[in-house]
Amino acid sequence: MNQILERIKKHYPTPTLELNFSNPFELLVALVLSARCTDKLTNTITPRIFSKYPTPDKLKEANYDELNDIISSCSMHNTKAKNLIAIAEALCKNYNCEVPKSIEELTKLPGIGRKTANIILSFGFGIPAVGVDTHVLRMANRLGISNSKKAEVIEEEIKKSIPEEDWIVFYSGLILHGRHICKARKPKCDECFLNDICPKIGVK
Template structure:
């Protein structure tokens, strides 16, 4: 199977099965999503969704968040990973939005990365989710699934990002990000991928080169033992 064919089959499958895939983070506006994504680094969406309602109610605007200290924000986010650093990032981000961006979340990836707590991955999430930009955020799920499927041989998140953006149709890049994340979160999990329930093993390089041969060898050994 060629790389082009694999991409075509990947897009065809998920376009039919999950045409409207979206983030599992809860939010109502770009500012709230930006907060949630910053908090979600090395933390689960489930945990973030548990603590953001109170946070969003207390700090509904960049101005309301910019006027407080990180210590106050810490009290709302103490259960997430690295709460001290994230509290500082949130207050710094709100101040920059207020002073440099007229309290609006920018759409440009380079501008987004100027905000405290916002790296390339977070910037790509905001650009793709809020503005439907052809941006590909590469987290651990995207990196793992894209490599296992054979969509890329990238050894770094940036290499994977560039490969996916280059080969995916531009109009599906923003949703393909969610296809890969959700598939990695619920099917193609890190330690024991659930190949038995996966619907795209026919295009998966990992399955056909590693899982299937191992399964055939195991079945052959079992049959041999039965004959003995």
């Protein structure tokens, strides 16, 4: 595990998301839109939203049809438009129009699950957390970090195996590696800096 961590830190030294945002609220909006939607497409949609609805109090007053039209190129846009308005309403009603800083409060927001909440904590506020998306789950299984298919189990196993100060750089590195190298169908093992120590569990 130590070798995996050190190599991840060496190749992905700066925790990075491939979403564009400048504050926790923008990150929350971008993450909602990015579900089943590429980061690249999400990044083409968010500038218009951030410009028109820069704060929760602006977004909670958004016209549903107008917002839905802005995000119409994104999958599940009908549900996402409803959730974004409902999230903004909840933020202003319960948190003084601010994004809360706890997993318990974040997961009470409409459509916000544990993975999204953890990413908001780590990249929005710099609070140590582990966000387990499909890439992290796949990488954890292939590397033998976990044999579970449950995100919450993998989250806890990573937390037990990795020092808290490395949680963010580690899981964000796994996301990038899973997205660009250790792909679901055709992993690029020949290009992988973990190739010599990876047990390749489940790789055909």
